[in-house]
Amino acid sequence: MDEISPSSLKTIMYSKRANIYYLEYCRLLVNGGRVEYVTDAGKKRLYWNVPIANTTTLLLGPGTSITQAAVRELGKAGVMIGFSAGGGTPLFAGTSGVADFYWVSAQSEYRPTEYVQAWMSFWFDDARRLQAAKAFQIMRSEKIAMTWRSPRFQKNGFKPDFEALDCLLRESQSAIQGAPDTQALLTEEARITKALFRMAASAVSYGKFTRSRNGDASDPANRFLDHGNYLAYGLGATSLWVLGIPHGFAVLHGKTRRGGLVFDVADLVKDAMVMPQAFISAMRGDDQTAFRAACTDVLVGGNALDFMIDVIKDVSMDMKVKHQVP
Incomplete structure (x- = not known):
């Protein structure tokens, strides 16, 4: 053949x-x-x-x-x-680092150069990098507002208080726009994420929920959140590879580790797409295989990779145009 x-x-x-x-x-x-x-x-x-x-x-x-x-x-x-380990988490071993796990990417030298050049045009300027981080957070907030209303989620019993959600997101967007530095942005991100966890748990009548960062094996929602987030990291790493931008040039997360930009990009869809599905799957008793299939369908059906690529392109080119020297 x-x-x-x-x-x-x-x-x-x-x-x-x-x-x-x-x-x-x-x-x-x-x-x-x-x-x-x-x-x-x-x-x-x-x-x-x-x-x-x-x-x-x-x-x-x-x-x-x-x-x-x-x-x-x-x-x-x-x-x-x-x-990766069993079930798809955690990830480890390879060449392109993202915190404690790694991706092996194709070594093509024929990817576009315009986006990495645009990214570099603003990245070394603290004020402009902060502006890019704010743009990412606003896009994340808008994606949550749109995706949490998805008929797919509501059909599967995910019914949040939309009035409370809209109020939370409006307050967050105002705080994002007024953030004086990266630390303030990270604080706001942590605040709204915690509120979203409470809202998502309430939306499916999950009961008391505490997010565990150490993989709480006894709580299915925590396990599914970890699992789904790694899928989002995979798409984030893919979108950056496609556009030729190295993972180390983060605008918000992980300035001391090589893969921080993957976290920035994955955050565009983690709370919007992975979080609702994690609680839905936990409530209906899915195993890891069933959750992975459902989460993949959500990411693909919601055009997650499209969205990531478009945001990266828009932010990089918009920042370049706004700050171009005449």
Whole structure:
């Protein structure tokens, strides 16, 4: 069979790709020109195709191995690879760091340069970087206002107090616009996130909820929030790779770690999309597999990657235009 050329693999725009895959206890290899994963069923070996041209992110869990040829083909297609523990969290091991977990990205040198150049035009100026961070937070707030009203969520029993939500978001946007520095922005982000957790728990009658940062195994909502957030990080890392912007040039999070910008970008959709689904899945008793499928559907159906890419492009180019020297 003839080899598939890299150009033919990129006919589907990254923002229109539909799939985030999590694989475990299998081997990825190239078979007949296709990337496939192999599982054992008794004495038989079963081969399953991975549609790499329509895939953004591939998470490899325990019991997986991957051949050099498979990595080569995934690199040609621009698929982000992450190595993770069971269930998709936490992520670890690779080349492109995001806090304590890592992504293996394709080493293409033919990505656009205009966005990283625009990003660099403002990034070293504290005041302009703060302005970009505010733009990100406003976009995040607007996405929450729109997505929490999704018929999909309401059909599954997620019914927040929209009047209280609108009031909270208006207050937050006012605080964001008036924030004098990054620390004030981070404080406001923490305040509104805490309020959103309370509101989301109330929206599904979840009862008392406390967010655990250490993976509270006894609380399904906490487990699903961790799991879904890592999916959002994968999309964030993908959107930055597509636009050629390094992960280290954060506008709000993680100035002392290499992957802070991934957190900034993932925050655009975490509270808007992952949080409602985490509480919905926790209430109906989903396992990790069912939650991952539901969360992926929410991210894809809500055009999360499209949104991330558009915000990055708009902020980078808008900041460049506003501050261009005549």
